[in-house]
Amino acid sequence: MNKLLELLSRNAEFTTAQLATMLGQSEDEVKKQIADYKEQGIIKGSTTLINWDKVPEAGVMALIELKVTPKAETGFDDIARIVMSYDNVESVYLAASSRYDLIAMVKGSTIQEIAEFVSKRLSTLDNVIGTATSFVLTHYKSGGVSFYDSDEDREQRSMIL
Amino acid sequence: MDYTKLLNQRLTGLKPSGIRRFFDIANEMDHVISLSIGEPDFTTPWHVRQEGIETLRKGQTWYSPNRGFEELRKQISNYYARRFNVEYDPDQEILVSVGGSEAIDLCIRALVQEGDEVLIPQPAFVCYEPMTIMAGGTPVIIETKAEDAFRLTAEQLEAAITPRTKLLILPFPNNPTGAVMRREHLEAIAKVIEKHDILVLSDEIYGELTYGKERHVSFADIPHMKERTIVVSGFSKAYAMTGWRLGYALGPEPVISQMLKLHQYAIMSAPTTAQYAAIEALKHGDNDIEHMREEYDMRRRLIVDEFGRMGMTCFEPEGAFYVFPSIQVSGMTSEDFCEKLIYAQRVAIVPGTAFGDCGEGFARVSYSYSLKHIQEALVRIEKFLNEKHSEG
Numbered sequence: 232m233n234k235l236l237e238l239l240s241r242n243a244e245f246t247t248a249q250l251a252t253m254l255g256q257s258e259d260e261v262k263k264q265i266a267d268y269k270e271q272g273i274i275k276g277s278t279t280l281i282n283w284d285k286v287p288e289a290g291v292m293a294l295i296e297l298k299v300t301p302k303a304e305t306g307f308d309d310i311a312r313i314v315m316s317y318d319n320v321e322s323v324y325l326a327a328s329s330r331y332d333l334i335a336m337v338k339g340s341t342i343q344e345i346a347e348f349v350s351k352r353l354s355t356l357d358n359v360i361g362t363a364t365s366f367v368l369t370h371y372k373s374g375g376v377s378f379y380d381s382d383e384d385r386e387q388r389s390m391i392l
Numbered sequence: 393m394d395y396t397k398l399l400n401q402r403l404t405g406l407k408p409s410g411i412r413r414f415f416d417i418a419n420e421m422d423h424v425i426s427l428s429i430g431e432p433d434f435t436t437p438w439h440v441r442q443e444g445i446e447t448l449r450k451g452q453t454w455y456s457p458n459r460g461f462e463e464l465r466k467q468i469s470n471y472y473a474r475r476f477n478v479e480y481d482p483d484q485e486i487l488v489s490v491g492g493s494e495a496i497d498l499c500i501r502a503l504v505q506e507g508d509e510v511l512i513p514q515p516a517f518v519c520y521e522p523m524t525i526m527a528g529g530t531p532v533i534i535e536t537k538a539e540d541a542f543r544l545t546a547e548q549l550e551a552a553i554t555p556r557t558k559l560l561i562l563p564f565p566n567n568p569t570g571a572v573m574r575r576e577h578l579e580a581i582a583k584v585i586e587k588h589d590i591l592v593l594s595d596e597i598y599g600e601l602t603y604g605k606e607r608h609v610s611f612a613d614i615p616h617m618k619e620r621t622i623v624v625s626g627f628s629k630a631y632a633m634t635g636w637r638l639g640y641a642l643g644p645e646p647v648i649s650q651m652l653k654l655h656q657y658a659i660m661s662a663p664t665t666a667q668y669a670a671i672e673a674l675k676h677g678d679n680d681i682e683h684m685r686e687e688y689d690m691r692r693r694l695i696v697d698e699f700g701r702m703g704m705t706c707f708e709p710e711g712a713f714y715v716f717p718s719i720q721v722s723g724m725t726s727e728d729f730c731e732k733l734i735y736a737q738r739v740a741i742v743p744g745t746a747f748g749d750c751g752e753g754f755a756r757v758s759y760s761y762s763l764k765h766i767q768e769a770l771v772r773i774e775k776f777l778n779e780k781h782s783e784g
Contacts (some may be wrong), residue, residue, distance in 0.1 A: 241763070252693045252694050253690040388433075391412075392519070
């Protein structure tokens with residue numbers, strides 16, 4: 232795997248100087264590669280990983296599976312585009328699953344709000360023939376980062392000499 | 393009851409290890425960031441753990457042969473030939489031990505008698521000196537220098553050899569300095585060794601962790617040195633298997649067979665589950681080593697660079713997972729520096745003096761921690777230096 236991308240996906244806050252040092256390249260090379268990746272649409276931006284579970288009244292999240300009849304010309308793309316156009320939809324994936332085709336992560340302030348969104352906006356779309364909604368109860372890990380404070384995250388190594 | 397008279401005076405006279413003091417202080421405090429631990433932060437690769445679990449499930453829980461399982465010795469033999477170009481006979485020249493540490497102890501006890509001198513380059517891992525003393529030998533310290541990239545030089549070696557010299561310890565890649573001996577440096581050492589009738593204990597536990605183009609060269613790979621060398625290594629550092637407690641010694645049959653005798657009486661055999669897991673590691677673990685090595689290398693580059701920027705000159709370590717920056721810019725002693733650092737900024741590192749008196753002016757910083765953890769520690773160290781600086 233590409234090491235620069237791997238480092239950036241782990242932590243977007245590395246400076247280009249630090250990245251260059253770690254990769255044994257010049258800072259200019261790193262800057263150029265990052266610019267190229269942006270240009271090619273490989274790097275799409277960076278956001279902050281927030282553990283919303285710890286934010287009071289942050290709302291709820293749901294994973295919504297959609298069974299879709301693909302269109303002759305555009306397959307699943309058209310319907311995916313409609314789903315992703317809603318601001319409360321965080322991510323949309325096309326899945327290789329026998330039960331569902333599209334998976335969307337949706338945010339809302341209440342369970343009712345999400346339920347309403349699914350029944351009024353998603354289920355009613357042409358080509359959507361079924362939905363299944365799972366509400367997220369606890370966020371354990373996101374973006375490769377553990378959100379779960381357990382004993383396992385603490386230092387378990389001992390000083391032996 | 394007064395135990396003083398009853399206890400072994402040689403043992404009570406040994407100094408306790410200086411590495412752990414700051415770790416103990418750190419354990420008592422909250423929000424401490426430690427860069428003091430000397431073991432991989434990786435967990436043992438999953439396929440290796442799985443093999444251990446599988447043999448437990450099957451109930452393969454008996455003692456192993458004293459030397460270690462034959463299959464494991466064969467795999468170790470293949471591995472050393474494959475990675476370091478030295479061939480050992482699995483039946484006679486390999487002994488599986490409880491970590492590299494046991495093999496070091498066995499080797500020293502198998503060779504050293506009352507009054508024998510053992511040459512120990514320092515800074516070095518802390519066990520050679522006490523083990524030598526317990527065997528009745530006399531440790532003779534050779535101080536390696538930052539200007540020599542902490543390598544042992546032929547001149548230093550020649551100057552330290554006396555008619556009583558029995559053994560040279562060669563602890564490279566080195567803990568705590570990260571120094572490595574390249575082929576040409578080992579060849580120079582070999583020339584001196586050849587002139588004298590002495591043996592070499594080459595502690596190659598960090599042999600898989602070298603950075604840059606050149607790989608670790610085993611001292612046994614230097615012409616005529618195999619017959620004079622006992623190589624000690626193990627699974628802890630290469631495969632992140634510290635807790636499994638498994639190492640080995642490779643060497644001439646007459647030495648290994650005596651080490652085996654000691655091992656038989658004192659230990660009997662190395663842990664069975666660990667040996668099964670180790671066979672899996674040797675068979676299918678080369679990629680794991682590479683993955684961990686690359687990760688350490690990124691951290692190493694970052695940490696060396698940052699220390700340089702802070703004015704803590706740092707010899708560029710080429711092996712192991714430690715950096716050994718000079719703390720002279722602070723004007724403090726190593727102990728003082730580490731103590732003030734932990735109280736002021738809650739960062740735990742180990743004073744260089746824990747690895748020998750010549751470690752004065754340095755500190756050992758381990759990078760077997762996540763990049764995130766290392767970055768935070770570096771920010772705090774810099775803050776500490778700036779505050780000290782402004783205090784004047």
